Amino acid sequence: MRQKDVYPAGRLDHDSEGLLLLTDDGALAHRLTDPKHKQPKTYLVQVDGALSDEAMQTLRRGVVLNDGPTLPTIAVHAQEPSWLWPRDPPVRFRKSIPTSWLSITLHEGRNRQVRRMTAAVGFPTLRLIRVRIGDYTLDGLAPGDTRVLSR
Structure with missing residues (x-):
């Protein structure tokens, strides 16, 4: 019997972490990744510095980037998650400069x-974790863990 093809619904950059969906449902992958469907994606972000209001x-409001607004x-401001796993390599640590967390x-x-976006407002990203698509x-998955979902 032939195994169905499995596709990623989106991608994560090499230095990003978190949720990656793999699916054998091409229509679902398309719905989650095609910009016309505007599916929300939520990230926890650690930035360099004390994030200002x-x-x-x-x-x-939206940020103007080199490829447009x-x-x-x-x-929203966020607390460092209690469930956060250690990062390898670790995020740089500088005693004299605080970091902040936000959910975007x-x-x-x-x-x-x-x-x-965070760099454009003066707060470079140190750690980026996708938590929702x-x-x-x-919810509750550790690095490398999987959860099988059904319709």
């Missing part, structure tokens, strides 16, 4: 968009 407002986002939800998916979440 002004920067958060700019992220919410982004759509407005949902951006996009409805578009440009190349390295979250990293470019549409209705699918990372």
Whole structure:
């Protein structure tokens, strides 16, 4: 019997972490990744510095990048997650410079968009973890773990 083909529904950059959906349902993969469907993608982001309210407002309104303005986002201050796994290699640590966490939800998916947005408001991304794509979440999965879903 022939095994069905499995496709990734989206991708993660080499230095990003978190949820990666693999599916044998081409229509689902298309619905989750095609920009016309505007599926929300939520990320937990650790940035370099104490994130200002002004920067958060700019992220919410949308940021002008070199390839044009982004759509407005949902951006909120967040706490470092208690369930967070160690990162290898570790995020750089500088005693004199604080870091901040935020949750950001996009409805578009440009190349390295979250990293470019936080850098544009003066707070470079140190760690980026995708926790949700549409209705699918990372909830409770450790690195390398899988969860099989059915219709």
